[in-house]
Amino acid sequence: MKVLAFAGSNSSASINQQLLDHVVERIQNHEIKEIKLTEYPLPIYSQDIEKNEGFPINATIIKNVIAESDALIIAVNEHNGGPSAFFKNLIDWLSRLNKTFLEGKKILLISTSPGKRGAKSSLEYTKNIFGRFGGDVIESFSLPSFKDNFQDRKVTNEVLHMGIEDVLTTFAHQIES
DSSP states (O other): OEEEEEESOOOTTOHHHHHHHHHHHHOOSSEEEEOOGGGSOOOOOOHHHHHHHOSOHHHHHHHHHHHTOSEEEEEOOOBTTBOOHHHHHHHHHHHHHOTTTTTTOEEEEEEEOSSTTTTHHHHHHHHHHHGGGTOEEEEEEEEOSHHHHEETTEEOOHHHHHHHHHHHHHHHHHHHO
16 A cells, blocks of 8 residues: 655654654555655735636645655644644645545544644644545544653554554555554
């Protein structure tokens, strides 16, 4: 299976990117393609831009990369209880290009934050809206208190480590069936 992985953050020091890298390293027997969304800059969505300039080429490129994939792993960051404007902007552009841009895609959502909730609000928001675009979120995992539970590119809390393992096992099983 072809699995596309990316983080919804535009921070060069993204803790969600670090968690994503850790998760991607643990997946075996699948072709993984990891992209950095910062390599595909997009203007803030505007009906005026869409009408006057059309769709940005980078939105089309990302839409096509998603279409070529069988499954997705997305690390969702959180700003003030919701997804970052950077990530939300991507969703806005993609949904304007094709309302069902996630059709047939099985999705694993992961998130983390420095706080005890591990970006759960953003994760839940994303989980809820992805169905509108045809996506099937089959698993999700939130890592709380990143600085306490993740060091040297590894999850250090044994219970959380086992939780990620369970989620990855279920995800792998679901995308293979």
